[in-house]
Amino acid sequence: MDQLPCGSAKKTMMKRESISIRIDTARCDGDMACMRVCPTEAIRVRGSKARIIESRCITCGECIRVCQTRAISAVTASFADVSRFDYVVALPSPVLYGQFGRGVTPDRILAALEKGGFDCACDLTLACEAVNAAIEQYVRRYRGPRPLISCFCPTAIRLIQVRYPELLEQVLPIESPKEFMAREIRKTKARELRLREDRIGIVYLTPCPAKMLDIVGHPSKEKSDIDGVIAISDIYRTVLSLLPISGRGEHGERTRMSGVGMSWAILGGQTTFLKPENCLAVDGLRNVVRILNDIEIGKLRDVDYVECHTCPDGCVSGSLLVENPYVARARILGILGQLGTKPCRSERERAELYESEDFVVERRLTAQLQGPLDLDVSRAIGKIRRLEEIRQSLPNINCGACGAPSCAAFAEDVVREEAQLSDCVLLALEQLRSGQTKVWDVPPAEGHSTPDEGKEP
Amino acid sequence: MTEEGAFRRNFEVLGEDFYNAGRVSTEIKEILQQVGVAATTVRRVAIAAYEAEMNVVMYARRGTVCLELTPELVHLLVRDEGPGIEDIELAMQEGYSTATERMREMGFGAGMGLPNIQKNSDRLVIHSTAGVGTEVEIEVRF
Numbered sequence A: 001m002d003q004l005p006c007g008s009a010k011k012t013m014m015k016r017e018s019i020s021i022r023i024d025t026a027r028c029d030g031d032m033a034c035m036r037v038c039p040t041e042a043i044r045v046r047g048s049k050a051r052i053i054e055s056r057c058i059t060c061g062e063c064i065r066v067c068q069t070r071a072i073s074a075v076t077a078s079f080a081d082v083s084r085f086d087y088v089v090a091l092p093s094p095v096l097y098g099q100f101g102r103g104v105t106p107d108r109i110l111a112a113l114e115k116g117g118f119d120c121a122c123d124l125t126l127a128c129e130a131v132n133a134a135i136e137q138y139v140r141r142y143r144g145p146r147p148l149i150s151c152f153c154p155t156a157i158r159l160i161q162v163r164y165p166e167l168l169e170q171v172l173p174i175e176s177p178k179e180f181m182a183r184e185i186r187k188t189k190a191r192e193l194r195l196r197e198d199r200i201g202i203v204y205l206t207p208c209p210a211k212m213l214d215i216v217g218h219p220s221k222e223k224s225d226i227d228g229v230i231a232i233s234d235i236y237r238t239v240l241s242l243l244p245i246s247g248r249g250e251h252g253e254r255t256r257m258s259g260v261g262m263s264w265a266i267l268g269g270q271t272t273f274l275k276p277e278n279c280l281a282v283d284g285l286r287n288v289v290r291i292l293n294d295i296e297i298g299k300l301r302d303v304d305y306v307e308c309h310t311c312p313d314g315c316v317s318g319s320l321l322v323e324n325p326y327v328a329r330a331r332i333l334g335i336l337g338q339l340g341t342k343p344c345r346s347e348r349e350r351a352e353l354y355e356s357e358d359f360v361v362e363r364r365l366t367a368q369l370q371g372p373l374d375l376d377v378s379r380a381i382g383k384i385r386r387l388e389e390i391r392q393s394l395p396n397i398n399c400g401a402c403g404a405p406s407c408a409a410f411a412e413d414v415v416r417e418e419a420q421l422s423d424c425v426l427l428a429l430e431q432l433r434s435g436q437t438k439v440w441d442v443p444p445a446e447g448h449s450t451p452d453e454g455k456e457p
Numbered sequence B: 001m002t003e004e005g006a007f008r009r010n011f012e013v014l015g016e017d018f019y020n021a022g023r024v025s026t027e028i029k030e031i032l033q034q035v036g037v038a039a040t041t042v043r044r045v046a047i048a049a050y051e052a053e054m055n056v057v058m059y060a061r062r063g064t065v066c067l068e069l070t071p072e073l074v075h076l077l078v079r080d081e082g083p084g085i086e087d088i089e090l091a092m093q094e095g096y097s098t099a100t101e102r103m104r105e106m107g108f109g110a111g112m113g114l115p116n117i118q119k120n121s122d123r124l125v126i127h128s129t130a131g132v133g134t135e136v137e138i139e140v141r142f
């Protein structure tokens, strides 16, 4: 029988990571597609190999999407050593339901996961709806600077950490549905099966590397309640091959789901219980950047809540999914149509739920700015002057041949002493032409180095 | 070794260029981050620069933002060719605005720009000649 990757326990234990994207240098052929697509200019291609500057990476996954050689991948903190658990629960992101054919119900998908080796596959939509209620209640009670910014797209959070540290205090301090559910299910299953809580393993099926990072480098507390993460793209084929004819095997019982929660798979799902005129739902990285700029300069003070997704139309187009996002979205809408949008709880019940459960988390989100040009301010100012001079001396056509995505990024690399001015091919060529460097002065080609006026530091 | 001193850079701003509005303040913010200025200060400068930039976009034909950065402070000199401000004291009042209907429809014209610059800076000096232009000098100390 086909087995899900949880059986083939790679020995990568869940250690805290700072980014969840890796480049396999052996596979990398030096194609610059990743460097060009990276929205934060975090990639350099030097010596025909791409490299990620970790402090700039926001794990959006754009590079994974464009890499032809598949050298770039998400660190699947794959379900380490599954044997150390007695009972293993799968928590698939609800976007998984949109990944298969038209007639494939969530029930059948959950059943396939259970056939594939999980002891139990657990739907997350009810937890999503519970978190919607928490958002509603929190927003209502909130008196701090507005708008509140949603915290469920870790790429957006990472973007705030690297570029908008002042906005961190406006990030919603509410637990994500997966963490909320993991905590609940652990308790319930331990009681039901009379197991110790740590004998239960919980594995999240993720649509993107960012949510992976959210768990392996959990920003809100010391440890996530989730024990392992698997990319949906890694289990896709196995699930497909195991799909049963109908519902959940012998018992055939229907999974209780929430339409309100299901809408988390697409844009706007978090704001169901908020006044529509007081909230924004923003998708796509560039749009998120624009909104954050506006919030930073204090333009959106009359907005209560901003839902941010860096993927177009939300998680349905996550970079570790398989189905075409437009098709997947249509499937999700189909499921939504069947589930209906009636909330499971009345407004009063939602307020009671909020009072009785711990939704609010104490986050320790810290700024992750790339270090300044120099720790000493005067010297940093000197360097920024030099940076400006270099920038003006460059061709400013952003050709990328130097291995940096733009001339401005290259100038900064030079000032940070991570590149040499002579790495600019055009500048070198110009010097050759104008006779400043004689052809016979050019050192023999070695690696990727280009003619330099000498004077190594 | 680079000599001690200030960093200076000029930015052009065009009247009615709502599409690019905000770019100058974003660039200034990035420069301050590269230099390692504290986040709270960066935000104050970003807000002040943005409001001054917007006033050029909204009311003037064209203008320049001159940034001067020293280890102690940020100095912004925003000069424009435009109608000028007749009554500066009045313009400084919260809520006072002569923004057109169209600008209000775009979400501008709350009359909070100059007050916000005041709030987010350590020094604000405005010189203006009606029919000629306006000069706004902003200083934020670290």
Ligand SMILES: Nc1ncnc2c1ncn2[C@@H]1O[C@H](COP(=O)(O)OP(=O)(O)O)[C@@H](O)[C@H]1O
Pocket (backbone or CB within 6 Å): B051, B055, B056, B058, B059, B060, B080, B082, B083, B084, B085, B091, B092, B096, B097, B098, B099, B108, B109, B110, B111, B112, B113, B114, B115, B134
């Ligand atoms: N650069 C400028 N040129 C001409 N008039 C200006 C300029 N800056 C501000 N003003 C005047 O001052 C008023 C108040 O400006 P401000 O506080 O920024 O509010 P707002 O821009 O929302 O009107 C403006 O409505 C305008 O009449």
Ligand code: SF4
Pocket (backbone or CB within 6 Å): A060, A152, A153, A154, A155, A156, A207, A208, A209, A210, A211, A309, A310, A311, A314, A315, A316, A317, A318, A319
């Ligand atoms: S929008 Fe969703 S899928 Fe995309 S990066 Fe954010 S959390 Fe991941």
Ligand SMILES: [Mg+2]
Pocket (backbone or CB within 6 Å): B051, B054, B055, B112, B113, B114
């Ligand atoms: Mg204004």
